[in-house]
Amino acid sequence: MTHEYIDLATVAHAEGAVRLPGSKSISNRVLLLAALSQGDVQIVDLLASDDTAVMLAALRSLGVEWREEQTASGTIHHVKGVAGVLPNAQADLFMGNAGTAIRPLTAALAVIGGDYTLHGVPRMHERPIGDLVDALNAAGTNVEYTGNPGFPPLHIKQGKIHARRLSVRGNVSSQFLTALLMVAPLMAREHAITIEVEGELISKPYIEITLNLIRRFGVQVEQDGWASFTVQPGQVYQSPGVIHVEGDASSASYFLAAGAIAGGPVRVEGVGKDSIQGDVRFVGALEQMGATITMGDNWIEARSNGVLKAIDADFNHIPDAAMTIAVAALYADGTSTLRNIASWRVKETDRIAAMATELRKVGAIVEEGPDYIRVTPPAVIAPATIDTYDDHRMAMCFSLVSLDGAARKGSVMRINDPKCVAKTFPEYFAAFASIAK
Numbered sequence: 084m085t086h087e088y089i090d091l092a093t094v095a096h097a098e099g100a101v102r103l104p105g106s107k108s109i110s111n112r113v114l115l116l117a118a119l120s121q122g123d124v125q126i127v128d129l130l131a132s133d134d135t136a137v138m139l140a141a142l143r144s145l146g147v148e149w150r151e152e153q154t155a156s157g158t159i160h161h162v163k164g165v166a167g168v169l170p171n172a173q174a175d176l177f178m179g180n181a182g183t184a185i186r187p188l189t190a191a192l193a194v195i196g197g198d199y200t201l202h203g204v205p206r207m208h209e210r211p212i213g214d215l216v217d218a219l220n221a222a223g224t225n226v227e228y229t230g231n232p233g234f235p236p237l238h239i240k241q242g243k244i245h246a247r248r249l250s251v252r253g254n255v256s257s258q259f260l261t262a263l264l265m266v267a268p269l270m271a272r273e274h275a276i277t278i279e280v281e282g283e284l285i286s287k288p289y290i291e292i293t294l295n296l297i298r299r300f301g302v303q304v305e306q307d308g309w310a311s312f313t314v315q316p317g318q319v320y321q322s323p324g325v326i327h328v329e330g331d332a333s334s335a336s337y338f339l340a341a342g343a344i345a346g347g348p349v350r351v352e353g354v355g356k357d358s359i360q361g362d363v364r365f366v367g368a369l370e371q372m373g374a375t376i377t378m379g380d381n382w383i384e385a386r387s388n389g390v391l392k393a394i395d396a397d398f399n400h401i402p403d404a405a406m407t408i409a410v411a412a413l414y415a416d417g418t419s420t421l422r423n424i425a426s427w428r429v430k431e432t433d434r435i436a437a438m439a440t441e442l443r444k445v446g447a448i449v450e451e452g453p454d455y456i457r458v459t460p461p462a463v464i465a466p467a468t469i470d471t472y473d474d475h476r477m478a479m480c481f482s483l484v485s486l487d488g489a490a491r492k493g494s495v496m497r498i499n500d501p502k503c504v505a506k507t508f509p510e511y512f513a514a515f516a517s518i519a520k
């Protein structure tokens with residue numbers, strides 16, 4: 084347990100512009116697709132953070148060559164694709180707490196085969212992976228649990244895919260389906276592979292990111308709604324040459340919420356109306372709450388129109404950015420309810436429990452259920468010391484409680500362990516300070 088903290092002075096106004104770091108979801112997908120593809124790939128504006136660092140280190144351990152180049156216009160990562168054949172048949176891989184690294188890599192290594200172990204931080208060993216392992220092993224791979232069944236660490240041995248149809252549950256994490264889709268071309272060497280989704284599929288926009296990027300690497304996926312996906316045989320990932328990583332739309336949510344809460348305008352640069360990230364739909368929720376949003380091709384801006392309106396909505400499509408709404412709800416004119424967010428419980432921490440505990444510290448009345456949270460704001464937000472549970476989003480969301488501080492001049496909000504933001508946004512607090520006036 085670290086004793087580091089950051090004290091945020093309350094401020095009345097938020098205004099300015101922030102250049103976003105690269106999207107975590109796009110960065111880790113592109114890294115793996117580049118590694119698996121034929122040819123060299125240049126990745127522009129890759130996210131530099133803990134989650135991408137574990138993916139880059141894993142690729143290096145697997146024998147994938149990459150190098151980083153600093154240019155006048157930014158960072159370029161050059162990755163030499165291995166066309167589906169990994170140079171190292173044995174490796175021990177540390178995955179931190181990166182779902183976007185461990186889930187797709189597990190699928191890739193299980194299908195390629197070898198002798199691989201994957202492990203992470205203690206919380207990673209509590210995050211489910213059983214639905215993915217079940218789907219893979221039922222089709223012929225050889226993945227074993229070395230700790231608790233259903234969770235990392237994993238030991239992957241040589242197996243052989245014999246099935247033409249795989250079936251995966253979609254109601255715990257969409258990353259399991261993402262992982263299978265990414266390796267489908269490796270399984271579809273001689274015959275088509277169909278992946279069926281059993282039951283409900285959550286977090287659907289992340290599947291759209293996956294399909295979009297798979298297409299950019301030259302593979303076509305036939306889609307039957309959200310029920311099944313087929314890859315025809317003989318398709319190989321091809322380098323797109325240069326690929327650009329958009330700014331992170333989930334990271335954008337904190338700044339846009341700041342603009343919506345405390346005057347604005349606050350502009351984020353690097354993501355805009357043509358984004359492939361579902362989390363840009365976060366702005367729809369802010370608009371429902373009464374904020375004014377304007378968007379360009381590569382920027383989004385938010386400003387407030389007085390007190391925010393309470394919201395009652397389903398947030399299944401934007402589980403990460405929804406956390407920002409839970410904190411923005413402190414500034415609303417009544418009780419807000421965020422529904423259909425059960426996946427919060429199996430992420431960096433149990434986010435429903437953590438959110439409820441910390442919102443109560445600042446005076447909110449909070450009701451939590453298995454898949455919802457209901458927030459009634461206090462008359463005045465109370466100064467508090469916020470715990471962050473090694474969850475980057477808890478730290479980033481709760482920076483917002485320092486805003487709109489006209490009524491609480493001179494009070495300070497303390498955020499414990501602020502460095503946990505390094506999972507996706509190492510420079511977060513400096514960026515936040517630049518708009519908190």
Ligand SMILES: O=C(O)C1=C[C@@H](OP(=O)(O)O)[C@@H](O)[C@H](O)C1
Nearest residue numbers: 108183256257258286289403426
């Ligand atoms: O595929 C992705 O890039 C992600 C999918 C989502 O997870 P779930 O599908 O588990 O909700 C999201 O919360 C996570 O931060 C990133």
Ligand SMILES: C=C(OP(=O)(O)O)C(=O)O
Nearest residue numbers: 180181182183403430431
């Ligand atoms: C859930 C998250 O991460 P992961 O990719 O590890 O699932 C997140 O970033 O909010």
